[in-house]
Amino acid sequence: MAKFVAVITFGDQDTRMEVRPRHRAYLEQLLADGKLHASGPWADDSGALIIYEAADEAEARALLAADPYSQTDGILANVEFNEWNRTYVAPG
DSSP states (O other): OEEEEEEEEEEEEEHHHHHHHHHHHHHHHHHHOEEEEEEETTTTEEEEEEEESSSSSSHHHHHTTTTTTTTTSSSSEEEEEEEEEEOOOOOO
8 A cells, every 4th residue: 555645734723623523533434444544733733644545646535535624615725645655664
């Protein structure tokens, strides 16, 4: 499986907070299904990083498109999307 990174900038924070429980439930399901490597918001809560495990870019983009954040207007102000080649990992 390849890894694909979505670097997200948030837009409407009020709407995001309303949708966040569904977004987090969706990510928990992806994690259980082996489709999520890691995710979390920036410390200032202005955006987030999501690393998907997917067979190809089309699958990873479909995972992002199915996220409640993507399906609700105004939450995602910007998304940068790239395949990621992990080189180093800290032990433990």
